[in-house]
Amino acid sequence: MYDFQFARPTSLDEAVKALSAEDAQALGGGQTLIPTLKQRLAAPEVLVSLTGIRELRFVRRDGDTLRVGGTATHGMVAREAAAEFPGLAGMAVRIGDPAVRNRGTIGGSLANNDPSACYPAAVLAANATVVTNSREIAADEFFDGMFTTALDEGEIITEVRFPIPERANYQKFEQPASHFALVGVMVAKHADGVRVGVTGASEDGVFRWTEAEDALSGNYAPEAVDGLTVSADGMIGDLHGTPEYRAHLVKVLTKRAVAAS
């Protein structure tokens, strides 16, 4: 890995300032970025670690909303959201492995927007709001295709606000070597309708399966999606699964998520 200057601010203001340097890059838990640096696929001049900012590390309930700080680890969400939002905790507890969950952060996962990451599906299905140091971004506006988001250069995710759904469940068909989702589906039933977030499947990254949302909003039962088909067009195809296989999994996992929620 190429060397860089390491900055570890303890406040958000210091972090914003450090990130304004040329070729500066934010570092969350590093569970994707550090392997990427090792492969020399990224070579920032300055790496700004956000994990020293204590005020960004929290999970707490605020009325009907679960608020998760930008540097909360997957392990924290798995433990601390279990009673308040079990669907989200059940998603977090299956990311990577225990040691990865103790470092990886929600902000890092969302900012990276890996097309097979679990969090984007949960954020879309829960209709969460991504809060940054400068604004609030609705889930539907945040994800912008593989590894691309609405975040500007140097913008930091400070918090994610999840409206707590009536029922929710995440089903992950795991690619066992990487622990990423071959396909993952989060279903969330809100008072005003159902939302379905799908990760791992599309070449455009995470997406909402809106036909299933309509069907499930009318009849919240696994068989409500029986008559629907998912097109294999634009689905990811690789040695682990064809586009057709992934399309098939989207429907199967949606049904399982509804049944388990």
Add this chain to the structure above:
Amino acid sequence: MTKVSMTVNGKAVSGEVEGRTLLATFLREDLHLTGTHIGCDTSQCGACVVHVDGQAVKACTMFAAEAEGAEVTTIEGIAAADGTMSPVQKAFQEHHGLQCGFCTPGMVMSAHALLAENPDPSEAEIREYLQGNICRCTGYHNIVKAIAAAAAEMRPVAAE
């Protein structure tokens, strides 16, 4: 270069590191604590698992500078000062939980982290917790047996 200070196995240590110096590298090359192994260098194998502030992490996927001020425990800090092995270490020996031994430091560190969180894990929970620790020779069965045996030994006996 950045100055880092942390506590490793109960001892205050400090050193000068580059930004890119991994915690695993700092432990091995600066502190000469070579029990923390680097197996894959891609965060998959878990041979480098150490505890940072009580939590299991992969020391090859964390920078030394990120451990500033932290309490770090490596495999060298697991046995008692007089060399008496921990119940997990003893159980690995008794249940033949290792062959070549390369993955063992990470396995033992993960096992201690699991038992601190969950003193009475089921076999399935032990296997799930070891998802990030790869062994290429024992085939896991004896590792799982060893951890279950250590758990039984470490649990406080219920008052009668």
